[in-house]
Amino acid sequence: MTIIDRSRRTLMTFGSLTAIAAVGTPLLSACSKDSDEKEVGAVEDLMREHGVLRRALLVYTETVPKLRADAGSIDASALNRTAKLFQDFGEEYHERKLEEAYIFPKVKQAGGPAAAYVDTLLTQHQRGREITQYILNATASGHIGTADAEPLARAFEGLVLMYQNHAAREDTIIFPAWKNALSGDELQELGDKFEDIEKAQFGGDGFENAVKQIGDIEQSLGFADIAQFTPSVPAH
Numbered sequence: 001m002t003i004i005d006r007s008r009r010t011l012m013t014f015g016s017l018t019a020i021a022a023v024g025t026p027l028l029s030a031c032s033k034d035s036d037e038k039e040v041g042a043v044e045d046l047m048r049e050h051g052v053l054r055r056a057l058l059v060y061t062e063t064v065p066k067l068r069a070d071a072g073s074i075d076a077s078a079l080n081r082t083a084k085l086f087q088d089f090g091e092e093y094h095e096r097k098l099e100e101a102y103i104f105p106k107v108k109q110a111g112g113p114a115a116a117y118v119d120t121l122l123t124q125h126q127r128g129r130e131i132t133q134y135i136l137n138a139t140a141s142g143h144i145g146t147a148d149a150e151p152l153a154r155a156f157e158g159l160v161l162m163y164q165n166h167a168a169r170e171d172t173i174i175f176p177a178w179k180n181a182l183s184g185d186e187l188q189e190l191g192d193k194f195e196d197i198e199k200a201q202f203g204g205d206g207f208e209n210a211v212k213q214i215g216d217i218e219q220s221l222g223f224a225d226i227a228q229f230t231p232s233v234p235a236h
C-alpha cells in the first residue's frame with residue numbers, strides 16, 4: 001500500500017510507516033531523511049505534466065487517419081473532452097500559471113542559449129490556445145461534419161508537431177536552465193508554491209485527476225491497451 005503525502009511532496013510505503021509505528025516512533029519522524037520518502041521535485045512535476053499532454057497529443061494523432069477515412073464514425077465528445085483537458089490542465093495551469101509566471105521570466109533573466117527560446121515558446125502557447133479553441137468548437141455538437149474533417153485533421157497535425165517540439169525543448173533545455181538558475185532552497189520553495197497553485201486551481205490533486213481523465217478518454221476511444229502500438233519487425 002502506498003501513502004502519498006502531497007503536503008510534503010513525498011511518497012512513502014505503508015510498510016515503512018507500520019514498522020516505525022511498531023517501535024513507537026512518532027509518525028512525523030517517518031518523513032526524516034532516513035525514511036522511504038521520495039520527493040516529487042518541481043522539474044519532475046513539470047515533466048510529468050508534459051506526459052499527460054503527450055497522451056492527449058497521441059489521441060489527436062490516432063484520430064487523424066480516422067477523420068480522413070470516416071469522420072462520421074468518430075466519437076467527437078471524446079475529442080472535445082481531450083481538448084478541454086488540454087486547455088484546463090495544459091494551457092491554463094501548466095503554461096499560464098507555472099511556465100509563463102515562474103519559469104520563462106527566470107530563464108530569460110538568466111540569459112544564455114535557453115533565453116533565446118522564450119519568445120517563440122510564448123508565441124506557441126498562444127497559437128496552441130487558438131487551435132484548441134478551434135478543436136473545442138468543431139467537436140462541440142458531438143459529431144464532426146464533413147466540412148470540418150480535413151481542417152480538423154490539419155489542426156491536429158499542426159498542434160501535435162508544434163507541441164512535440166515545444167515540450168521536448170522545454171524538457172531538455174528550458175527546465176534544466178531554470179533549475180541551474182536557482183539555489184536548492186529556491187527550487188524547494190518554488191516546488192511547494194507550485195503545489196499550492198495546483199491545489200488552488202483544481203481544488204485537489206490536479207495531476208492525479210488529469211491522469212485519470214486522459215485514461216478514461218483512451219479507454220473510450222480504444223487506445224488503452226498500448227500493446228496495439230508495438231510495431232511488427234521490419235521486413236528484410
Ligand SMILES: [Fe+2]
Binds near residue numbers: 121166170
Ligand atoms: Fe510551454
Ligand SMILES: [Fe+2]
Binds near residue numbers: 050094095099167170
Ligand atoms: Fe511545458
